[in-house]
Amino acid sequence: MDLGRGISIIDAMDLGKERRTGCYVLHAEELTIVETCASPSIPFLLEGFKRLGIDPKEIKNIIVTHIHLDHAGGVGLLLESCPNAKVIVHPRGMRHLADPSKLILGARAVYGEKFDELFDPILPVPDNRLVVKEDGDTLQIGENRILTFIDTPGHAKHHFSIHDSMSNGIFTGDTIGVFYPQLFVKGLELYLPSTSPNQFDPNAMLDSLEKIKALDVERIYFGHYGMTTNPSHVYEQIYKWLPIFMETGEKVWKEKQDDSIETKSEGLFQELFVKVSSFLTEKEFTLDQEMTEIIKLDLSVGSMGIIDYLAKKQTK
Known part of the structure; x- marks a missing residue:
């Protein structure tokens, strides 16, 4: 789906459900995507790239807002199709993408026997393809497009959000909630906080919300799922x-x-x-x-x- 301002969303069909988790494509000189979802979603992303006329070899940056498996679990697998891409991650997340063993153990504890169906395989990301962005760091991906990375804990300590200068929008992952587009198309906006284990902190979540609110963005791009042009209602x-x-x-x-x-x-x-x-x-x-x-x-x-x-x- 074309969201305007040089951004498309690909439905990753997370959990086999439509409009559950999205991968965002930023059409710029340095082709960039935000979020990969889990490995079972990678075939859907590759099909989405094909429909957009994108050769995965053209992708330069793969950004994950945080390292929970429904957002970043498929990044290692996707890299096999994107030989020219770097993976951009929060400082606290880098080592877990390089060695996902602890991520796997934690997810198995939560999801039990459903783990393999939902997340397998989880492949490590080579160190030389990982790039860390600290709070306030920027990345210029086009002549008029600068991404700014903002440390936004609350949902997880390894979470940043990404402000996009061209759209004056922000990719918030799970920091300020989940959006339910299935209800939105029926006339109801519902946003619920995402409080999953094991680094949830309500005070940090509110602090991050205040950071985002202070940016006076026009659009919020959610990991789950889609875009709103009504940020005040989210807050x-x-x-x-x-x-x-x-x-x-x-x-x-x-x-x-x-x-x-x-x-x-x-x-x-x-x-x-x-x-x-x-x-x-x-x-x-x-x-x-x-x-x-x-x-x-x-x-x-x-x-x-x-x-x-x-x-x-x-x-x-």
Whole structure:
């Protein structure tokens, strides 16, 4: 899909679902993409490049906002088709792309027996093809196109967002939430915070939101999924939902203080799903099966992250 201002999005068909995770193509002198999704998505990206008339050998920069596998798990595999590309990554993420063993262990702990289906294979990225960008660093990819990298923790410590000068837009990965275009086409904008384990920090997330807000961008490009030209509404919803998520998490933690982490996470998931469902009902929206599955997945993984954060907080 052409998003205008020299940017296209390719649907990576993450989890076998449309409009779940996207790869952005920046059409510039230095052809650049943002996000690769997981390895099972790479055939869809290659088909997308073909439809755009792009030879993968032309790609110069592959940027990953952070190293979670649904955003960067396929980068090693994609590099096999992109011999002239460098991979640009947050300083905290570089070593994990070079040696993904810890990423694999962490993802197996979360996804269990579904891991291979969702993520395999995860290939290391050679050191000589990795480029680190620090907070405030820039990359000029065209005569009138400069990318600026901004450290934006909260969802993860290894997360940056990328401001694009030509579109005055920002690629935010998961820092300021998930966008549900399936609802948007039906007239409802919903943005929920992405609180997955194991580096979620609500205070850092709000600080990063403030950084992004201060840039006065016109567009936000989400990892999940697509673009909005209504940034103020995004900020409003994260300000609304993040406290609800945290207050509900603290309530569940207190009520189930003697239960296991797994039981606490499941209890929080159930309560958050009721709250989000009630919100949608108030807006006269009924979730179909696909959207129910997507939102349940997000809230389930997000509940694990909130409980993990509260558990760490207890030990401090």
